[in-house]
Amino acid sequence: MAEIKLDSLTKTYGPTQVLYHVHADIEDGEFVVIVGPSGCGKSTLLRMIAGLESITTGEVSIGDKVVNGLEPADRDIAMVFQNYALYPHMSVRQNMAYGLKIRKQPKAEIERRVQEAADILEIGQYLDRKPRQLSGGQRQRVAMGRAIVRDPQVFLFDEPLSNLDAKLRVQMRLEIRKLQKRLGVTSIFVTHDQVEAMTLGDRLMVLNAGYVEQFGTPIELYDRPATIFVAGFIGSPAMNFLPATAANGTVTLGNGVSLPGADGVSGPVTFGIRPEHLVPDDTGPIRVCVQLFEALGANTLLHGVLEGTETAVVVSLPGHVTLEPGETRSFSAPPAAQHLFDSDSGARIEP
Amino acid sequence: MVENRPFVTILAHLVLIFGVALVALPVWITFVGASHDGARMLQAPIPMWPGDQFFVNLRQTFLGNGLDGTRTAPVWMMMFNSLVMAMMIAVGKIAISLLSAYAIVYFKFPFRMGVFWMIFITLMLPVEVRILPTFEVIADLGMLNSYWGLTVPLIASATATFMFRQVFLTIPDEMLESARIDGAGPMRFFWDILLPLSRTNIAALFVILFIYGWNQYLWPLLITTDANMMTIVVSIKQMLEASEQTPQWNIIMMTALLAMVPPIIVVIAMQRLFVKGLTETDK
Numbered sequence: 124m125a126e127i128k129l130d131s132l133t134k135t136y137g138p139t140q141v142l143y144h145v146h147a148d149i150e151d152g153e154f155v156v157i158v159g160p161s162g163c164g165k166s167t168l169l170r171m172i173a174g175l176e177s178i179t180t181g182e183v184s185i186g187d188k189v190v191n192g193l194e195p196a197d198r199d200i201a202m203v204f205q206n207y208a209l210y211p212h213m214s215v216r217q218n219m220a221y222g223l224k225i226r227k228q229p230k231a232e233i234e235r236r237v238q239e240a241a242d243i244l245e246i247g248q249y250l251d252r253k254p255r256q257l258s259g260g261q262r263q264r265v266a267m268g269r270a271i272v273r274d275p276q277v278f279l280f281d282e283p284l285s286n287l288d289a290k291l292r293v294q295m296r297l298e299i300r301k302l303q304k305r306l307g308v309t310s311i312f313v314t315h316d317q318v319e320a321m322t323l324g325d326r327l328m329v330l331n332a333g334y335v336e337q338f339g340t341p342i343e344l345y346d347r348p349a350t351i352f353v354a355g356f357i358g359s360p361a362m363n364f365l366p367a368t369a370a371n372g373t374v375t376l377g378n379g380v381s382l383p384g385a386d387g388v389s390g391p392v393t394f395g396i397r398p399e400h401l402v403p404d405d406t407g408p409i410r411v412c413v414q415l416f417e418a419l420g421a422n423t424l425l426h427g428v429l430e431g432t433e434t435a436v437v438v439s440l441p442g443h444v445t446l447e448p449g450e451t452r453s454f455s456a457p458p459a460a461q462h463l464f465d466s467d468s469g470a471r472i473e474p
Numbered sequence: 475m476v477e478n479r480p481f482v483t484i485l486a487h488l489v490l491i492f493g494v495a496l497v498a499l500p501v502w503i504t505f506v507g508a509s510h511d512g513a514r515m516l517q518a519p520i521p522m523w524p525g526d527q528f529f530v531n532l533r534q535t536f537l538g539n540g541l542d543g544t545r546t547a548p549v550w551m552m553m554f555n556s557l558v559m560a561m562m563i564a565v566g567k568i569a570i571s572l573l574s575a576y577a578i579v580y581f582k583f584p585f586r587m588g589v590f591w592m593i594f595i596t597l598m599l600p601v602e603v604r605i606l607p608t609f610e611v612i613a614d615l616g617m618l619n620s621y622w623g624l625t626v627p628l629i630a631s632a633t634a635t636f637m638f639r640q641v642f643l644t645i646p647d648e649m650l651e652s653a654r655i656d657g658a659g660p661m662r663f664f665w666d667i668l669l670p671l672s673r674t675n676i677a678a679l680f681v682i683l684f685i686y687g688w689n690q691y692l693w694p695l696l697i698t699t700d701a702n703m704m705t706i707v708v709s710i711k712q713m714l715e716a717s718e719q720t721p722q723w724n725i726i727m728m729t730a731l732l733a734m735v736p737p738i739i740v741v742i743a744m745q746r747l748f749v750k751g752l753t754e755t756d757k
Binding site for chain 1: 648656
């Protein structure tokens with residue numbers, strides 16, 4: 124058990140900088156998810172914590188100890204890789220025991236811990252099989268088992284679910300979450316899937332092009348995204364962004380419709396509203412021309428454009444709704460669900 | 475073929491049978507020659523069917539003293555020399571290539587690619603090309619007429635290094651990272667992970683290199699003058715050149731037959747691993 128401290132971490136490969144001054148204080152037992160699009164530096168960050176990548180500047184501490192100069196094996200961490208990286212020539216038992224064997228633990232102790240981990244993950248009957256005789260989900264469990272037997276201070280997960288099919292992914296997601304709560308081990312999980320991130324993490328770190336866009340709880344990120352990037356990345360379908368101009372406490376959309384807005388803001392802004400927050404209202408100010416709709420059963424997605432403009436708008440309507448392409452629907456936007464962002468910097472403008 | 479035309483089937487078989495006959499006929503003649511007595515082998519035409527002297531010849535050739543008291547050079551000793559040479563070459567080549575490929579793939583050191591290309595370029599310098607300087611070096615080191623002299627100049631192998639490099643490159647990086655997190659040092663990783671993963675490739679290479687070593691002719695001919703260090707392949711040629719007497723064809727044929735046995739045993743014993751090495755991709 125340990126807290127992790129990232130202090131102004133940067134990483135450069137030759138002339139290219141891939142991470143810029145990452146700060147984070149991760150509490151003991153916390154589950155932190157690092158999320159971002161591919162190439163944002165999230166795996167690099169994880170591998171720097173693991174010790175598999177060198178640290179250009181800054182410090183990583185695990186449990187009050189700066190680990191910059193330590194080998195991965197001496198950092199007291201365990202890592203689950205995307206392709207599991209099980210040793211193909213060893214049985215499941217040997218795979219799980221390998222790290223303990225190298226640490227010269229007594230045989231009986233190794234056997235006990237392997238058995239314990241196998242019981243937790245329900246892979247007891249596969250212990251003598253080779254990894255290639257297992258399905259993807261079972262390999263995934265073995266990879267986790269290999270991490271658990273080590274009884275480390277920190278678990279690191281590098282997109283471990285991306286090789287599984289959709290159904291199994293949901294199931295394993297829940298199991299990882301349960302397991303982490305049960306063992307209480309500080310964990311860092313890297314993914315590009317925002318649903319995975321939202322459901323797993325106590326806190327989320329959103330990375331974009333090497334910068335931390337926001338670090339907070341899933342609900343904070345959803346309710347009060349700090350930047351346009353976070354707003355567009357968190358939530359599905361993504362938030363609608365409408366170019367607008369702010370002046371004298373009102374926001375004027377591209378088609379000239381005015382909404383009550385924030386005081387003290389003027390100039391070009393981006394008005395954001397989530398598809399599920401647009402409320403059908405025949406007298407509402409936001410009028411949308413329907414282009415097509417998707418009936419998903421639980422809800423219906425309306426795809427259209429803001430009347431009088433080319434700006435695409437998506438609305439999520441509860442239940443079954445039948446719509447005609449070409450018709451115009453009106454919606455109102457509750458003030459609490461409105462977001463304003465600076466058009467230049469993309470930063471959130473607090474009302 | 476999915477077609478079912480009898481003519482094509484028959485033709486295919488004929489071609490295959492002809493091919494087999496072409497390869498098998500010399501072996502058959504060797505076998506037949508090894509089963510007649512010396513006198514019969516000097517009469518024309520040469521026999522096409524086996525005689526009854528096979529085990530007499532085998533005893534005479536292998537041990538060097540016949541039932542009738544005639545003495546020839548004992549072939550078991552030459553086979554032993556050949557075996558030691560072939561094993562030292564095969565094992566030595568594999569060990570050195572594994573280590574050099576490991577260094578090239580997994581370690582960062584200055585001029586890494588330069589070193590790789592230097593090893594690669596030695597492909598252009600087989601023993602035959604560098605025979606005089608190599609002989610000089612071995613002679614100066616006092617390794618003439620020794621197993622070391624027979625094997626050391628042949629041990630370095632660019633082909634095997636290159637092959638192991640390719641094998642190591644197919645092993646995912648996560649395997650190394652996973653081992654690092656498990657606490658395995660460089661030698662531990664090599665021994666516990668890399669070696670078992672290249673097991674089938676090692677077996678396939680062993681078969682090829684053993685036969686390469688066993689069939690060496692020019693180098694052993696140069697380096698050994700002592701009859702006790704002679705290899706079997708060289709000895710067949712020596713027997714033919716025993717100019718003061720008529721060649722003992724039955725003994726020569728038996729020696730040739732014996733020379734074929736160890737490579738065949740190695741191929742059969744390693745066959746399963748060999749095929750696996752060529753087909754298995756699960757890394």
